[in-house]
Amino acid sequence: MKITKLKNISDLILDFLVKKKVKKIFLITGGSIAFTIDSFSKRKDISYICVQHEQAAAMMADAYSRVGPNFSATMSTSGPGGTNLITGIGCSYFDSIPALHIVGQVNVNEQRGVMRGTKNSRQIGFQETDIVSISKPLTKLSIQLKNEKDILYILEKLFYISQKGRQGPVLLDLPMNFQRLPVPKNLKKFNPPKLKHMKINYKNIVDLFKGSKRPVILSGGGVRYSAGVKEFNSLIKLLKIPIVTSWSGVDTISYSNKNYIGHVGVYGSRSGNFTIQNADLILSLGSRLDTRITGGKPSTFARNAKLIMVDIDKGELEKRRGFTPFKEIKVDVLIFLKNFKNELLKNKNYKSLGRKTWLDTCKDWKIKYPTFDSSFGKDKKFVNPYKFTDVLSNKLNNKEIIIPDDGAHLTWFMQAFKVKLGQRVFSAFGNSPMGYSFPASIGASIALNKKRVICIDGDGSFQMNIQELQTVVNEKVPIKIFILNNNGYGIIKQFQEIYLDKRFEATGKGVSVPNYEKIANAYNIKYYSIRNDKEIDNKLDKILSDKSANIINVFVHPTQKIIPKIAFGSPIEDMSPKLSKSELKNNMMISIIGADKNLLESN
């Protein structure tokens, strides 16, 4: 092989990625990226995974970044190669995941607007597409390289921006003509700007806790994204304060932690919701407190609590959609945790913060209102997904990666799964596309030297990236693909049942599901089925002792519900199926009821 010795721009890009600890790039080749991909032929310190659809590449990169070096990359060709990434980029954007997407572009001299009169043409170069504008709403920065001297500057800037403040994806639009140019001598350098930190009075915050009767700490995604999980767990050991989580914060604490009560929100747990709704002080750590947490009427969220909102993103602190933080603290969660702990330890009596009776009340709710209870799990014809999840979580060790997808099966899973600290449990919660979990499981496995990953998928969702079965085969990644198969789009079916008189348009009607056993066979992937609750335990033992990739068809009742959930407009303590008026009233502290008397009386 004749290989050019001179280092070119593409070689420099690979150097940069190696420096950022990215070892595998997810890609599909194409005319306008082939030169850059050719650079892999010169080296062994970085290589690539050929995927089947660029959408999956972006989702793999998202998960690779999450469980790996907090950075990742894709490469794709111009036009459709770039536009195919968009949904995956959206996953990273809404969930604050750093990743770099390198999209080939036509030569600069073939671009719209370069030659005279070409500005109003739809396309000049072959597959020319304005990926910078298209991706801009879903990236922190999308930029085209215009001068080879800027390549290092732009790469370092993109990296810096992806990591700085609230993290997120970035995109480099890379015209062909630069890809083979020798690296110029006078490369422009990037000097990160000096950041000003907000001055925070931690003593004030500790004082608020001192004055609180019913404090609660809400752990959100920011605890994880700031690399603050260890510090968070070290902090809460010192306190007798109930902890609740958002979905994004669910793997920041062990389910069995003595202070952990549950997660909160529309699809949360009754215990978590009673806890946060009764709080008089909430310390929210890196949660954006979106509608799925506050309920559709945010004014009913944590009505009498003082809310201390810690977030690195000013945009999240500023928003006023029915509740107003008592304190908005713009800071990295890890920095907050360290300083807050230091301040706490200055107080001799820090151990008395929080009140044992309050914590005990919350713990009682956790026991009284389990998601999975003994009334489930007796169906002889189908698998109850809550029971399935409960059993599965008992069998997984504390290093496992578990990635659920979206819709009904995400909800069942999140409600019933009991996290062990050390596990990673995440989905693309903000974008919530169908089809994330399967490619994400591949990406996570690749990041961790082909470690086993538990993929929890739905029958509708799995269709979205089914083509990546070939990548599983090609790369031999031991993914366990559990398909919670309820023959259609469960969460919409439940919506139609409640609001549309059971007219199952495009969910029950017009939809069908492939034969997964035959599909598994087609790819030489071992297939299992779990047909009813009785089978769960044994089958899971078999599957988890199988070292290879599997497709597991888990037969769920076609009208299986999400239980409990919040009906449109109800405050989050009032989950359906509804408790009796008196039970609800008993669980709410009198002082809070006041304004909401009507609610209780209308139940």
Place this chain on the structure above:
Amino acid sequence: MKITKLKNISDLILDFLVKKKVKKIFLITGGSIAFTIDSFSKRKDISYICVQHEQAAAMMADAYSRVGPNFSATMSTSGPGGTNLITGIGCSYFDSIPALHIVGQVNVNEQRGVMRGTKNSRQIGFQETDIVSISKPLTKLSIQLKNEKDILYILEKLFYISQKGRQGPVLLDLPMNFQRLPVPKNLKKFNPPKLKHMKINYKNIVDLFKGSKRPVILSGGGVRYSAGVKEFNSLIKLLKIPIVTSWSGVDTISYSNKNYIGHVGVYGSRSGNFTIQNADLILSLGSRLDTRITGGKPSTFARNAKLIMVDIDKGELEKRRGFTPFKEIKVDVLIFLKNFKNELLKNKNYKSLGRKTWLDTCKDWKIKYPTFDSSFGKDKKFVNPYKFTDVLSNKLNNKEIIIPDDGAHLTWFMQAFKVKLGQRVFSAFGNSPMGYSFPASIGASIALNKKRVICIDGDGSFQMNIQELQTVVNEKVPIKIFILNNNGYGIIKQFQEIYLDKRFEATGKGVSVPNYEKIANAYNIKYYSIRNDKEIDNKLDKILSDKSANIINVFVHPTQKIIPKIAFGSPIEDMSPKLSKSELKNNMMISIIGADKNLLESN
């Protein structure tokens, strides 16, 4: 079933689509579009196809529009439902295909920027995504409904814009809160603006033809898009002028038409290229004359010809990328054809336009340089794709729809296929994504009452929408899926062979292909294979007499080349494999050579 009698906004949308002759909507349901989809339950004059991925829905709609009512629609949910459409929307945009994409959106009061301080948040409502900005670069108009009184105005405006001038896709961003509102009484109406037509001196144009020795007519996509195919064929019957086509114009004329010479460009035919390169007058009808037609050095395109460029899109007429039209005529091609013919018929001697000797010379090239010649088709181990295409085209009738995909197999197919007038032969030529032809074949079949469609796919490309096999099964559409299987990305392999010393990164290396036989079995779709040239004839007879959908694995040599093609920077008469200097010289009229002596001498 309890059904609301009152007509709501969603019902009005379906009324509108029925009025525009759209009978099937391609869709996937989801939270923010479920109300609109519910409207289908009330009626039988319009229904839907449930697809597996929204990308495919957009491509199906594109093809539905092409072979059906010149309009079509998709429906999808907010966030990923919308972003998944983007690549398919790009297909319609670059190829000027009208289609309406209706994307659900979160309620207006849950949108960024509506409540105080929410402007800088990444997302307020669940799955809220700024689809208007994201899709804008690839649509003629993307707009959000802000007031229910505007619904009809916006729909009619979107339709008008999709059809007016150069056609293209449009997008409606439809917040949930409007979807169930009763239709208000005082709906705003849309009045299309009055258009000014350019005054065209058709006599001048006829005079140019009178003065020309070597006139050529180039038929582009605009002939088809303006519904001008019949008029075009009626015109050329009157003339003794050689006709060449672009790829988009390939099905506007029969291959066997006595005046047809071939198609032109980088992957064109030698005969077509000699014809256009020797012309002294070119009438270009609705072709944008892009790089794939002019070659990489447009200054060498049709050097001595006067170019009359007819196009409805000012943006295409204005561009100056190395050649300058002698006349730019901004008009609908159909209108041009009618007026030009009228003007022509005023001349008694119109039959003498063009010269028989010139036409004969061009015809001789067509005979002397066939794409498929007897040197092909003797491989005992693989199928020659040129031979395959040649035989296939002999067997198809003049009503067939044939949809090739992209890359190498598109090129082989386009070079060797002999169109019969009445057939439809198209791909998404401008966007050229991998994976268009398969969903497009489904969409075309649906538009024509489940007619048979011939899908010509590649092994790399088929992966991109393989999930739609379930739609084939569900809808029972008799698609013939020919996979020209060369085990990797052929067009890039050829590029790597020529320019990258055969380093097959991410084409030969790192890529694998599924077992199509097993996949066909998994979906209960009948599988065929064609393993070598000898099998082509018999197997095609069997396949074409089979009434159901099939997957046909056509084994092509992994390094099968595209022959002939233009090397980087060569003028389009000088295709590789190169002819001898003297043969090339003999085929070029001396008067044109002049400036390009160097070219001939360097060969």
